[in-house]
Amino acid sequence: MTSPLLQVRDLSVSFASRKGQTAIIETLSFHVDEGETLCIVGESGSGKTVALMSMLGLLDPRSARVEGEALFKGRNMLQASERELQRIRGREIALISQDPMTALTPVHTIGWQIVEQIRTHTGLSRRAAEARALELLGEVGIARPRMVAEQYPHQLSGGMRQRVVIAMALSCNPSLLIADEPTTALDVTVQAQVLDLLRRLRRDFGSSIVLITHDMGVVAEMADRVLVMYGGRVVEEGQTEAIFSDPWHPYTWGLLDSIPPLDGPRPERLFSIPGSPPQPDRRPAGCIFRPRCRAALPECNLAPPRQRGADRNALCFLDEGERPVARSAARRSEEQPA
Amino acid sequence: MLTILLQRLAQMAFVMFGISVMVFLIFFATPGSDPAARIAGKNAAPETLAAVRHDFGLDQSLPVQYAVMMKKLFVTGDLVSFVNRGLKVVPAIVEATPVTLSLVFGAALLWVAGGLAIGIAAAAFRGRLIDRLLMILSLTGVAIPVFWLGEMTNLLSQNRLHDTLFFSWVPALGYVPFAEDPLGWFKALLLPWFTLALGFIGLYGRVLRASIVEIYQEDFIRTARAKGLSESRILLRHALRMSLVPFVTMFGLDFGALVGGGALMTEVVFGLNGVGKLTYDSLQSLDLPVIMASVLYASFFVVVANALVDIAYLMLDPRIRSN
Incomplete structure (x- = not known):
C-alpha cells in the first residue's frame, strides 16, 4: 500500500485565552489519499477550518499552539520552516476560502493576482504567466477571460469571484486542494456550478480535494470519504456510502436526519439536533456530544472508545449490537418532541 | 475620472x-x-x-x-491695514507664502517618509522588541511640543554648540529665498523642517502601524499567505495600499492646516516670516483686514488639500473609482 498524500496524526491546536490555553482541536488524526475527495463535516465551531489552517501554518503563531504531525508527501508540515511552507502553499497545497467576496485583494486586478501566484512559484515570464492566467480563467468557465483579467474584484459577482479564486488555486497544479465551504456564500444555482467545476477539476487534474462543509447534500454529491467532526474531534469516519447507509455515531444520525427527504410525505418540521455545540472552554468531560445526545448512556461521562470496522471508525460507546436499537429509540423520541 | x-x-x-x-x-x-x-x-x-x-x-x-x-x-488687491499703517495686506500675504510653503513642503516630505518607514517597520516586526521601541520613540516624538523642540534646537545650534563641528554650518535664524541662494535656503530650513516634522513622524508612524495591523485581519491577507507569497510581499503589495487611506486623510488635513498658518510656532521660533507669523502678529494687534485675508487664504489651502486627498483615494482604491 502506498502512503497517503496527507497523513495527519494526533493534531492538537490550542489558543491562548484569558484562562490559559483553550484546546480547539484534540488529537485529530486523518489521511487523504491521492486523487480522493475527503469531506469534513460538522457544525460551525467544530474546528474544521482551524485544523487545516494549522496544517498550512496560517494560524497566528503568537496565539495558537499546534502539536502533532502532518505529513504531506512525507514532510512534516508542522516542523517546516516558513520558507519551506511558502514553497508548499499555493504550489502544492492550494486553498479556496469560504467567502469569495473578501478573499481577493481589492486594489489589484484579477489578472495581476493570478500572475503574482504563478510567478512566485515558477520561472515563467510575465507574458507567459499572463497567458496562463487567461487559460485558467477560461478553464473555470469564465466567458471573457481577457476582460475579467483586467477587472477588479469588486466589479465581479460572488460566483465569478469564487471562480477566480478557484482558478488562482489551480494555477500551479496543486496536488491537494483545500476548499473551505466554497459554496456557503453563494446562490444555490451558482453553488451547483461551483461543485460541478470542482468535480471536473478532480477528473482532469487528478488532484485530491479536502472539502470542508456543513451541508450533507454537498457531501453526498462530492465525497469519497467523510470525516465527521464535533467539538474538535473526529467522531466518525468512513466511506460515503457506508456513512449514509449505516451511520454509527448519534451525531451523524442527527446530521442525516436533518436533511429534508426527497420523496414521501413532507415532514411537518425538520429534525434538528437540540442545543448548540459547547464553547471550546466549556466542553464536558467524557463524550463531548453527551449533553445533546438522544442515546446517552450512564457511562458517557467517561471518555468514549473508538469503535472500529473495515475502513471506518466512530468515537462512541455504542457497539455494533446496540446501535440499531438505540437509533430506533432515538427516532421515536424525535417524533414526539418534548 | x-x-x-x-x-x-x-x-x-x-x-x-x-x-x-x-x-x-x-x-x-x-x-x-x-x-x-x-x-x-x-x-x-x-x-x-x-x-x-x-x-x-x-x-x-x-x-x-x-x-x-x-x-x-x-x-484690486488694495486692502490696506489701518492698524499697521499703510501695510498692503495682499502683497504681505503673497510675500509670506513662499516661506510657509518651503517650510511645510520640506517637513511634509520628511514626515511622510519617516511615518512610512516607522509604520512599515513596526508592522513587519509587530509584537517584537523593534516594534515596541519604535512605538515608544514615536510616542515621545508626538509628546514633545514643537516650540520647546525648536527652542532647544536653537539653543544648541545657535548658542552653545554653534562653533563645534556639528552646528557650524547652521546659518543665523531667518529665511533665505530659494531663488537667491538654494544652498542657503536648504541650510536655513533644515532644522525647522526636522522640528516641525518630528511630532508628525511619530503620529503617522503609529497610525500607519495600527491600520496595517487591522488590515492583517482581512481574508485577503490569508489568501495571499495561502498563495505562498513572502511576508514582505504580503506587507508591501497587499496590506500597505489599503492601509494608506487613513494616512492620506490625515495628511490632507494636516498639510492644509499647516500651509494655512498652522506652522506658526515653528515660524515664530525660527524667525521665519511666513503666513503663520503674519496671522499671529495681526491677531495680537487685532488687525481685521489681515485676519480676514489670512483666514481666507488658509481656508483655500485646506480645501485644496482635501480635494487632493480625494484624488489620492481614487488612486489608492479602485472601488471608489468606479462609483
Missing part, C-alpha cells in the same frame, strides 16, 4: 464661497459691534472712521459690503 475631478473643482469653489461669506458675516455683521471701529483699530480718529466707512461701503447693504471686500481682496 474626469467628471469626478470637475465635480470636485465645482465643490471646492462652492465651499470657498461659503467660507468667504461666513468669515465676512462674522467680521461685518456681528450684532452690536461696529466693523468700522474694528478695522480702524483702537482709538481711531473720527476722520479715519469716516474714511473706513466710505472705503468699505459700510453705509450700504451687506451684499454690497461683501462685494466690496472681495473686490479689495481678489480683484
Whole structure:
C-alpha cells in the first residue's frame, strides 16, 4: 500500500485565552489519499477550518499552539520552516476560502493576482504567466477571460469571484486542494456550478480535494470519504456510502436526519439536533456530544472508545449490537418532541 | 475620472464661497459691534472712521459690503491695514507664502517618509522588541511640543554648540529665498523642517502601524499567505495600499492646516516670516483686514488639500473609482 498524500496524526491546536490555553482541536488524526475527495463535516465551531489552517501554518503563531504531525508527501508540515511552507502553499497545497467576496485583494486586478501566484512559484515570464492566467480563467468557465483579467474584484459577482479564486488555486497544479465551504456564500444555482467545476477539476487534474462543509447534500454529491467532526474531534469516519447507509455515531444520525427527504410525505418540521455545540472552554468531560445526545448512556461521562470496522471508525460507546436499537429509540423520541 | 475631478473643482469653489461669506458675516455683521471701529483699530480718529466707512461701503447693504471686500481682496488687491499703517495686506500675504510653503513642503516630505518607514517597520516586526521601541520613540516624538523642540534646537545650534563641528554650518535664524541662494535656503530650513516634522513622524508612524495591523485581519491577507507569497510581499503589495487611506486623510488635513498658518510656532521660533507669523502678529494687534485675508487664504489651502486627498483615494482604491 502506498502512503497517503496527507497523513495527519494526533493534531492538537490550542489558543491562548484569558484562562490559559483553550484546546480547539484534540488529537485529530486523518489521511487523504491521492486523487480522493475527503469531506469534513460538522457544525460551525467544530474546528474544521482551524485544523487545516494549522496544517498550512496560517494560524497566528503568537496565539495558537499546534502539536502533532502532518505529513504531506512525507514532510512534516508542522516542523517546516516558513520558507519551506511558502514553497508548499499555493504550489502544492492550494486553498479556496469560504467567502469569495473578501478573499481577493481589492486594489489589484484579477489578472495581476493570478500572475503574482504563478510567478512566485515558477520561472515563467510575465507574458507567459499572463497567458496562463487567461487559460485558467477560461478553464473555470469564465466567458471573457481577457476582460475579467483586467477587472477588479469588486466589479465581479460572488460566483465569478469564487471562480477566480478557484482558478488562482489551480494555477500551479496543486496536488491537494483545500476548499473551505466554497459554496456557503453563494446562490444555490451558482453553488451547483461551483461543485460541478470542482468535480471536473478532480477528473482532469487528478488532484485530491479536502472539502470542508456543513451541508450533507454537498457531501453526498462530492465525497469519497467523510470525516465527521464535533467539538474538535473526529467522531466518525468512513466511506460515503457506508456513512449514509449505516451511520454509527448519534451525531451523524442527527446530521442525516436533518436533511429534508426527497420523496414521501413532507415532514411537518425538520429534525434538528437540540442545543448548540459547547464553547471550546466549556466542553464536558467524557463524550463531548453527551449533553445533546438522544442515546446517552450512564457511562458517557467517561471518555468514549473508538469503535472500529473495515475502513471506518466512530468515537462512541455504542457497539455494533446496540446501535440499531438505540437509533430506533432515538427516532421515536424525535417524533414526539418534548 | 474626469467628471469626478470637475465635480470636485465645482465643490471646492462652492465651499470657498461659503467660507468667504461666513468669515465676512462674522467680521461685518456681528450684532452690536461696529466693523468700522474694528478695522480702524483702537482709538481711531473720527476722520479715519469716516474714511473706513466710505472705503468699505459700510453705509450700504451687506451684499454690497461683501462685494466690496472681495473686490479689495481678489480683484484690486488694495486692502490696506489701518492698524499697521499703510501695510498692503495682499502683497504681505503673497510675500509670506513662499516661506510657509518651503517650510511645510520640506517637513511634509520628511514626515511622510519617516511615518512610512516607522509604520512599515513596526508592522513587519509587530509584537517584537523593534516594534515596541519604535512605538515608544514615536510616542515621545508626538509628546514633545514643537516650540520647546525648536527652542532647544536653537539653543544648541545657535548658542552653545554653534562653533563645534556639528552646528557650524547652521546659518543665523531667518529665511533665505530659494531663488537667491538654494544652498542657503536648504541650510536655513533644515532644522525647522526636522522640528516641525518630528511630532508628525511619530503620529503617522503609529497610525500607519495600527491600520496595517487591522488590515492583517482581512481574508485577503490569508489568501495571499495561502498563495505562498513572502511576508514582505504580503506587507508591501497587499496590506500597505489599503492601509494608506487613513494616512492620506490625515495628511490632507494636516498639510492644509499647516500651509494655512498652522506652522506658526515653528515660524515664530525660527524667525521665519511666513503666513503663520503674519496671522499671529495681526491677531495680537487685532488687525481685521489681515485676519480676514489670512483666514481666507488658509481656508483655500485646506480645501485644496482635501480635494487632493480625494484624488489620492481614487488612486489608492479602485472601488471608489468606479462609483
